[in-house]
Amino acid sequence: MKLTHSLEELLTQQKVSLNEFQELIVRLLNYTVLCRSESVTEQDLYDRYVRLEDLIKDYLSIAHIRIHHDQNFQYVRLFPPGAEIPGIIEQDESSYTGSLRQRLSQNEVALVLVLRLQYDKALREGKIDDLGYALESLESLSIAMKNVLRRPLPEKLTDRKKLFQRLRQLRLIQYRADEEFEGGEAWIKIHPMIVTFVNEDAIEALANIEQIEASEEVKEQLEA
Structure with a gap:
């Protein structure tokens, strides 16, 4: 040819x-x-x-x-065609439904958002290594999930492992092959590409939700 x-x-x-x-x-x-x-x-x-x-x-x-x-x-x-670069939120609908378009589960989306927030926090605090990675414990990620999104990490160990394996496949995180994820002792390295994987619109939307929930909590306390 x-x-x-x-x-x-x-x-x-x-x-x-x-x-x-x-x-x-x-x-x-x-x-x-x-x-x-x-x-x-x-x-x-x-x-x-x-x-x-x-x-x-x-x-x-x-x-x-x-x-x-x-x-x-x-x-x-x-x-893929129609995707925003960088980001996970698309600019418009596309008829493309191929394997390039990442389909994330609710647990995966939740953890990705928390990873971005924790990376931003580490960046502000100057806790980034020479390669741009942020090191976070499983315990800190679990606490952030509960505080920010009001949801825990999967309780079943097999489900938890699958969740982290999926994000490792996307190259968003790194961890030792022998990590068991049973307690809070495991350590996760967040790749700097998390910043381009989750765009600012998603972070702002999450911040707005937090503000609304905080206002509702204050209102409930005043009315009690």
């Missing part, structure tokens, strides 16, 4: 094979995210992406797939 031949010529200039290009595209479409600090594999794929960034953007733009590349924290995330 002419398109494949032209692609191979461009890849040859970058000393990348067609198989290596295909591997990178498949990985991006399957995972929707590359994080250089995640593993040796993702480090290699990220470095390959940097070499081919313009070509990959052109290639994926045919399907109206857009890319957010944070060079500071070295990660790449794909966004």
Whole structure:
């Protein structure tokens, strides 16, 4: 095919094979995210992406797939047609319902919001490491969930593990493979990409809800 031949010529200039290009595209479409600090594999794929960034953007733009590349924290995330960049709130409705569009459960949405709030807090307090991560205990996340959203983390250990595994798959958090999540002793590293995953509109909406609930509590106390 002419398109494949032209692609191979461009890849040859970058000393990348067609198989290596295909591997990178498949990985991006399957995972929707590359994080250089995640593993040796993702480090290699990220470095390959940097070499081919313009070509990959052109290639994926045919399907109206857009890319957010944070060079500071070295990660790449794909966004489907109609999605706001950055953010999880879309600008308009789209007929696209493919795998690139992240469908989060209520528990996942709740935890993502709390992760963003806790990251912002750590940022204000200067508790961010050299790679931009914020370290939070499971206990502090559990308390924040109850205080902010009035809901606990899943009680069943299997459900709790699945919840954190899902957010790790999205590269929003990191934790040791041997973490059990049974008590409050587990530690979670929040990736700086949480700031672009949850936009300011969502945070403002959450703050408004908190203000309304606080006003209602004061009103109830005055009327008691």
